[in-house]
Amino acid sequence: MSSQPESLGQLATTDNARWFAEQVQPHESALRAYLRGRFPGLPDVDDLIQETYARVLRAKLAGELQEVRPYLFAIARNAAIDLTRRSRVAATDSLGNIEQLSVVEDRPDAAETAAHGQEIEILHEAIDALPPRCREILRLRRFHGLSHQTIAQQLNISANTVDAQLCLALFRCRQFLLLRGVSRETLASVPAKTRA
Amino acid sequence: MPSTNSHPATPLPEPTEMEAAALTWFSRCQSGLTEEQETAFQDWLAADARHAALFNELDGTWELLGRAGEPAPVAAVEAPAAAPHRRFHWARPTLPLAAAAALAVGYLGWWRPAHYSGETATQIGALRTLSLPDGSTVTLNTDSIVAAAFTPGERRIRLERGEAHFTVAKNPERPFIVEAGGVSVRAVGTAFNVRLASKAVEVLVTEGKVRVDDAVSGRSLLAAPAGVDPAVLPTLGHPILGAGQKVVVAPEAKQPAAAGIVATAVSSDEMQRELAWRERRLDFDLAPLSEIVAEFNRYSRHQLVIGDPVLAEKRFGGSFKPDDQVGFVRMLQENFGVTVQETETATVLRAGP
Numbered sequence: 001m002s003s004q005p006e007s008l009g010q011l012a013t014t015d016n017a018r019w020f021a022e023q024v025q026p027h028e029s030a031l032r033a034y035l036r037g038r039f040p041g042l043p044d045v046d047d048l049i050q051e052t053y054a055r056v057l058r059a060k061l062a063g064e065l066q067e068v069r070p071y072l073f074a075i076a077r078n079a080a081i082d083l084t085r086r087s088r089v090a091a092t093d094s095l096g097n098i099e100q101l102s103v104v105e106d107r108p109d110a111a112e113t114a115a116h117g118q119e120i121e122i123l124h125e126a127i128d129a130l131p132p133r134c135r136e137i138l139r140l141r142r143f144h145g146l147s148h149q150t151i152a153q154q155l156n157i158s159a160n161t162v163d164a165q166l167c168l169a170l171f172r173c174r175q176f177l178l179l180r181g182v183s184r185e186t187l188a189s190v191p192a193k194t195r196a
Numbered sequence: 197m198p199s200t201n202s203h204p205a206t207p208l209p210e211p212t213e214m215e216a217a218a219l220t221w222f223s224r225c226q227s228g229l230t231e232e233q234e235t236a237f238q239d240w241l242a243a244d245a246r247h248a249a250l251f252n253e254l255d256g257t258w259e260l261l262g263r264a265g266e267p268a269p270v271a272a273v274e275a276p277a278a279a280p281h282r283r284f285h286w287a288r289p290t291l292p293l294a295a296a297a298a299l300a301v302g303y304l305g306w307w308r309p310a311h312y313s314g315e316t317a318t319q320i321g322a323l324r325t326l327s328l329p330d331g332s333t334v335t336l337n338t339d340s341i342v343a344a345a346f347t348p349g350e351r352r353i354r355l356e357r358g359e360a361h362f363t364v365a366k367n368p369e370r371p372f373i374v375e376a377g378g379v380s381v382r383a384v385g386t387a388f389n390v391r392l393a394s395k396a397v398e399v400l401v402t403e404g405k406v407r408v409d410d411a412v413s414g415r416s417l418l419a420a421p422a423g424v425d426p427a428v429l430p431t432l433g434h435p436i437l438g439a440g441q442k443v444v445v446a447p448e449a450k451q452p453a454a455a456g457i458v459a460t461a462v463s464s465d466e467m468q469r470e471l472a473w474r475e476r477r478l479d480f481d482l483a484p485l486s487e488i489v490a491e492f493n494r495y496s497r498h499q500l501v502i503g504d505p506v507l508a509e510k511r512f513g514g515s516f517k518p519d520d521q522v523g524f525v526r527m528l529q530e531n532f533g534v535t536v537q538e539t540e541t542a543t544v545l546r547a548g549p
């Protein structure tokens with residue numbers, strides 16, 4: 001991915017820029033949603049979208065591009081798979097270099113988390129306001145990391161009920177944030193870094 | 197989307213059709229999509245720009261929920277004010293019984309995720325999961341104590357007593373290190389179980405890979421490279437313990453001249469049994485009664501004692517509730533004719549006539 005800013009710059013002629021703005025960019029939020037849904041463990045969706053754009057531009061210049069949307073999703077998917085492989089190798093490598101890495105100062109994800117202190121406070125209220133059973137199911141799933149199946153067994157309810165209650169909890173929490181003035185854009189742009 | 201700045205007191209509305217669809221897709225994505233579903237998901241996203249926006253909002257909310265963790269319980273005990281700012285030094289837990297206070301210390305650290313320290317203890321018979329500010333979770337078994345010291349460069353946990361399972365949030369630049377009985381287990385993003393037994397330290401990896409080192413010298417305690425994928429070893433430069441592998445570190449293994457410990461492979465059935473405690477179960481597959489009794493005794497002050505060497509060797513299997521000592525003893529009495537003698541602090545078991 002290191003060559004990508006350069007190539008993006010070279011490729012940004014007026015024609016290409018217009019094509020890009022009209023044909024590619026409108027798909028960005030769908031692309032983001034797709035990557036988040038299909039590859040929930042990915043550390044950085046933004047990087048991946050940049051990489052996808054670079055590949056799409058290259059394909060356009062090479063005359064390989066017919067229809068944008070299906071191609072865009074296919075490229076994003078491949079890029080995500082590549083990245084997953086690469087980050088596995090990177091994680092393995094870094095095990096050998098732990099001493100060197102532990103001197104690195106302040107991580108950006110710490111600042112990122114602190115930046116959402118307000119939202120987190122609101123969420124604590126939202127959680128408290130949930131119906132007790134719904135809250136319990138959310139607690140077991142999101143904070144204790146239990147599977148839907150395990151929760152269903154423990155509470156002696158069906159897996160469908162667990163799903164439905166989790167959906168309700170998530171919906172109520174989002175609603176609560178919106179009612180308290182958190183914008184939809186803020187929510188949609190929370191980078192997903194840590195997942196259960 | 198209706199105006200979002202209406203009164204907080206307005207009753208919360210039900211999801212619209214579109215919101216319900218977004219919730220359904222989010223839920224499906226969490227359990228993994230089939231190829232067919234993936235195509236349908238793409239189509240749904242492409243059908244209307246609002247679909248993707250909604251999906252991203254739900255994903256953002258879910259993520260924030262993970263960072264929020266559980267709302268702090270109303271602490272009955274004042275937590276020491278110095279705790280959240282303490283930088284990298286081990287705060288020794290005063291008493292395992294002060295679990296409530298210890299938990300409150302943990303929650304105070306919540307808002308300063310780069311620097312965090314806290315201790316948590318569980319009483320005999322308790323089971324508790326604690327979310328750490330980096331998104332990792334620790335599940336503590338009965339009668340256990342952990343202390344955490346997080347700095348921007350590393351996440352360090354000390355298991356002072358008992359047993360814990362760690363699910364580590366991936367962050368290759370901030371290693372997650374668990375110290376127990378002079379053994380240090382290092383991970384970047386993985387899940388593993390550490391048990392501090394009376395003499396040995398047991399490490400079982402459920403996911404990913406860890407290093408197992410002497411906590412003082414940093415020397416690896418593992419044998420290389422048996423059981424390790426040779427393709428991985430050269431890039432690592434360090435022996436590792438992989439998923440489904442277990443080592444038991446006895447005190448002798450920490451001698452400088454000691455040979456590296458060879459990892460044992462743990463079948464998935466066996467792994468489930470070893471980790472059943474997280475779901476408040478004790479699972480055994482034809483284990484000697486002495487072993488089963490020792491497990492039960494970790495969960496209760498009232499102890500079981502086997503007064504009969506033949507009975508101690510008898511093997512039993514099954515799934516038990518660790519807090520149901522009475523039910524277990526009754527089962528032995530009724531189905532296996534074991535006789536029981538009660539004293540004030542113990543139940544003595546003997547083979548029947």
